Amino acid sequence: MSALNGDLNSKFGSLNVNAAVFVPSWASPSSTAAPQHPTDMANSQVNGVAVNGSVPPPDDWDKMEEDDNGTTQQEQPQTQTTDKQQPQLSFSDAQNGIHPVEPAGDSKQIETEVKSKSTEVTMDTTPGPPVVTAPSTKKKAEPVKENLAPVKEHLNLVFVGHVDAGKSTLGGQIMYLTGEVDQRTLEKYQRDAKEQNRESWALSWALDTNTEEREKGKTVDVGRASFATDVKTFTILDAPGHRSYVPNMIGGAAQADVAVLVISARKGEFETGFEKGGQTREHTMLIKTAGVKYVVVAINKMDDPTVEWSVERYEEIVNKLSPFLKKSGFKKEDVHFLPISGLTGVFIKDVPSPNPFPYYSGPSLLSFLDNLPKVLRMDGPLRLPIAGKYKDMGVVICGKIESGYISTTKGKSEMLLMPTRKEVGVLSIFADKEETDIAYTGENVEVKLKGIEEEEISNGFMLCDKSDVCHVAKKFEAQIHIVDYDSIICPGFTCMMHCHTAIEEVVFKGFLATIDKKTGKKSTARPRFVRQDEIVVAVMQASRPVCLEMFSQFPQMGRFTLRSNDKTIAMGRVERLASKTQGSSGTSSSSSANASNSTSDSHVASSSNSSSAAN
Template sequence: MTVSGKKQSTGFEVPGVNAEENGHNALMPQKGISAGDGNSNLGITEVPSKPALSSQTVQALEEQNAAPTPVKKSGKAKQQIDVKAELEKRQGGKHLLNLVVIGHVDAGKSTLMGHLLYLLGNVNKRTMHKYEQESKKAGKASFAYAWVLDETGEERERGVTMDVGMTKFETKTKVITLMDAPGHKDFIPNMITGAAQADVAILVVDASRGEFEAGFETGGQTREHGLLVRSLGVTQLAVAVNKMDQVNWKQERFLEIVVKLGQFLKQAGFKESDVAYIPTSGLGGENLVTRSLSSELTKWYEGKCLLEQIDSFKPPQRSVDKPFRLCVSDVFKDQGSGFCVTGKIEAGYVQVGDRLLAMPPNETCSVKGIALHSEPVDWAAAGDHVSLTLTGMDIIKIKVGCIFCCPKEPIKVCTRFRARLLIFNIEIPITKGFPVLLHYQTVSEPATIRRLLSVLHKNTGEVTKKKPKCLAKGQNAIIELQTQRPIALELYKDFKELGRFMLRYSGSTIAAGVVTEIKE
């Protein structure tokens, strides 16, 4: 996306945060998704039935059944789980937070977070030593910490993150699911997938002279990433001003970056009170998990370290009470019968034994197992990134982007829908028949702008022009989109998480939108 360096409002401040406060139909209100924590096991075990049992086995089973154990659970009992109460117990009462790390290529995102994980003890010394030796041998000694998150051979060879790396760590009050998003322009679709699943974000910028400017000016990913996460509902942001050791921890340089970024982020729709700036050194490990002792920094900075800032993020309200929804981010064959899907639960909860409906294929299946951070659990709720083992359905019918839902309250499927759109900085006007790539959760689908219905006033949301011939940058509009294949989505007013989408054209993000009406 090309974004000019001028102080130009994108229109986010009104349709974004402020319009909601004014009671208008906001395009980008605050993220309203919802709750789930860590690993709990309700102890469900199954006793296989056999044609004939020995007397010893019968006696053992009788003794086992005499004890109060949830071996056999009726469908009714399964539905009586108090999810909110169970969520309170999980992880010792710690809140779950989905965190995405974004920023321009080479800003040091993977190194920063890899070093933070090492300092927290999530990577042992032996493994770290191995990475150091291997990276030296490959002539990339400074990449050792990045290899904690960049695990594939190609990522290590090229020295760039290509896919979203996912891992887990804990702070004093939170359990963090960390998503390390790629910064390179070629992998923005992957970055959108990561950002769509996030509650909060860390924007990493390179403090080095010339490097910050390259990432921030036209063509750099700092601006595009900032706009994308805000459009996808992230309202809380920590800006890690990285590589501060390369500018000798100069306060002047830090403040220069804060002023430039602050103006842009405010235009993008972030409240100043929801953005924090932390000077860091990913390679040196300073100001990551403990406050820096460097005299160069402490003489002017008395704020939080990065870990303290992550811990102070406010957890979002999660849609546990809504019908179950999970968007598939990966599909793979299981070792036993059935297959596995991974993804984030956007709403509701799921238990082992539940029947689920997959849309658009419109096929039902059973949940044989649930894994949360590779640990088997008996249930999971909104906010959890899970792996479900499913039976009763052919794996061929499931693709990335399919949505699993409650069979009694299924998600809608369509090829046509209406949406409210905010146009970013685009080179050419958008007209009827304009081809776009629709990015929605983990879906990437070719689409066409079928109709331009109206242009809206930025402040009030009132119609200022009906049936416009074209749409230009910065405009708010109602349009109708046609996708090539059926997709499952929700109205924004019903499910905020499943009602947001992005439009891209020719390698740039050109608009953000919310679904207002679904056509049959």
């Protein structure tokens, strides 16, 4: 016992706890610097965070972590005292329960108190200058680097073409050759397809996933899949080829950057799809209206017994399609023809050796896609048109980010859903089936939302930044090209408008002028009706508010297609929004809406007349 007392006395003597500088003063501040408690670090920081009582800048707030009580704590920076005197306790330390060591206490109790108070800071009590260290191993939260683009460029491919051209089989073959579908899964598809006497459909089942599609052998909804090469990442959008599902095909084309027009070289199948009323023609026109620039014409089934890699058949198809694609608005340098076999995989990933078709000396399909020029993207606030929705432990939406970025970072995950102005939060983001914290323009994503129910979402709704939302309008002025309609169109004519992923009923309210195709000049007189192949400036009114932008400002949200009686009759672009209200909720009363419409009509008419007079 005497030895223990002696040991304690020697330690207390070295601490010199009875010195005046160690006694906390309740009247005057101490003259030497005291080690700061972690809660005091907000007012005095080191390493460039904040000093002299200044508030940390907003960029550094992201590095703070919240505790269970909702308060923020920042990691203790490493400091070192240079004064040879022992550091004294400050007034804030006394408030937090840190007191001078009393000699009369028990040694075990003293050691426990010292350990409990040194979880964040450990102090050397040996003679000499004390050293304060920060042994915490927690990693600092790095702020999201918003200005970085994905490591690989992302492209959205839409497979279009006539029914039974082999679009789904081609997509399944690409998935298998790139390793997204393994051998075991393919063998399962082959066994299941053999049981239904549909062995040639096995590859298509990688994209046609539901029972109806597999039983009928027809794609109904737009199939989605993803794969990657050494250069780029891709999202496959497998559009249906049957004419009954063209509205679904338009929704897939609206998300595409590049189109793969699949043509069947088999005798009779190419002719059926290319004749008037065939889906080859209609799909070509629709992808041009959707803003797709590059088209890869994949002449499929070249290994069919009726073709057998015939040069004459290949040239026949190329010679018939080339003038039609040029007439549709595609430049020669933006169109590429190549022969393939979707069933065997020839010319898809690599050029085979020996080459069964030496007439073609170009690259394979994937090599050509890797070497495409970089697609230009919109730079602006978030615009994500919703192309689909489902429930999976919450509400999940899917679509392509047309501009901006989406993030799960706190403070940046709160969005507005237009046109209803519903506030939603982003819980998680999935790009190519992998969860990520941020996704950029051009990526096809699935986003899990909070604060909304599935019934409150429709295709064509727009996910926007709260600070900058899209325009919403029911009435607008548009330039429309009538491409296929047997009769005349008069004011009051009703049809369906497909704009980005939205589908709304619209009516022609009136015509302002016709446009000469050769000179581009507008007529001075208002036409009473329009016919096929004419270009007209018309006032359109939708049945409900639609998320729209002027074509000159945002092409992806300013172009549309008009359909009537299951046939595409016209394509157009938005020239002016009659009721140019940004973020309008569309909930005004009927009387005020009618007044607004009449005012908008007069505004559009007067502005159009003045512009025509100027021309």
